[in-house]
Amino acid sequence: MGVFKRTTKRNGKKREYWYIDYVLNGKRKWESVGKVGLVTKSDAKKLLELRKSEILQGKFKTKKQNVIPTFSEFAKEYLEYAKQNKKSWDRDMYSLRKLEPFFGTYKLNEISPLLIERYKLNRLKVVSNRTVNIELVLLKRMFYLAITWDKCENNPMHKVNLLKEAGPKERILSYDEEEKLLESSPDHLKPILITALQTGMRYGEILSLTWEDIDLEREYIHIKESKSGKGRNIPINETLKKVLQELNSEHFVSNSVGTEVLEAKKGNDFSFSRGRRAGFRIQYREVWGFDSPFSHHVFSLCL
DSSP states (O other): OEEEEEEEEETTEEEEEEEEEEEETTEEEEEEEEEBTTBOHHHHHHHHHHHHHHHHHTOOOOOOOOOOOBHHHHHHHHHHHHHHHOTTHHHHHHHHHHHHHHHTTSBGGGOOHHHHHHHHHHHHTTSOHHHHHHHHHHHHHHHHHHHHTTSOSOOGGGGOOOOOOOOOOOOBOOHHHHHHHHHHSOGGGHHHHHHHHHHOOOHHHHHTOOGGGEETTTTEEEESSOTTSOOEEEEOOHHHHHHHHHHHHHTEEESSSSSOEEEOOSSTTOOOOOOOGGGGOSOHHHHTOOSSOOEETTEEOOO
C-alpha cells in the first residue's frame, strides 16, 4: 500500500494526479485522489489511512461493476440517441452497417487500436479514405458517448489516426453544359435543377421547400433551418422567379424522381420531390455527355 503520482497526457498536455494503492478482496486497487496542486500528498495519505480502516472493519464497498455491452448492443442504443439528436442520423445508420459486421460481437472494452487499424485496412480495399474517415469519426463519437454513459472507460480511437484525404476536385459547369443538362432532364426535375443552379441551395433545403418559404413579391426564399441550424434568406433572380410562377400557376408538384406527377392544392401543400439522392444518380455521361460530377458556382450536385 502507498501513495504515488501518475502522469497522464491528453491533447498534448501533461497532467499529474495523486493515487493511492491498496489491496481489496485479494486484488490490488488504484484509486485517484485528485490533481497535483489541488490535492496534496498529505490528503492522499489521509484517504489511504481511511481506506485501510474501512477495509479492516468491512465497511468499504466497491462500486458495482457495470455490464459492458457488445458493439452491436451499444449500436442500437446509439442509433436511438442519434435519431433524436442528429439531423444526419441516417448517415450514421449507413456507417453502422459497415462497422457492425466487423466489431459487432466484441465488447466495447475489447475493441483495441490494433483492431481498428485492421478494420481500416479491410475497408480501404473497397472504399475511399474519406469514407473510412467518416466511419472512424462515428466510432470515436460512439466511444465518447459510451464513456459518458458509463458503458466503458477508454476510447481506443484516441490512438488511431485518420487517413489523409485528397482535396475535392471542383468541376465548374459551363453555360453550354447547363443548357444541355436542362434540355436532357425530365420535366419534373427541371424546377429542382434550376433552383439548385440559380441559388446554390443544398439538396435537402430544396426538397423541403413549401410555398410558405417562398416570397415571390419580395423575391426571396426563406430557409427556416440550414445545416448550421440558422435560418437565412436567398434572393430569387428573374430566371428562378419565372419557374416558380409557372409552378404556382400549374398547381402541380413531382411526387417522386420517377415520371408520376400529382395534383396539389394551391397554398402550403407545394414541395419539391422528396425522392432519394439515388434518383439523381443516372448515367450522366451517356445522357448529358459529362465525364464527371460537376458543380455550378457554389452548388455541388451529387450525381
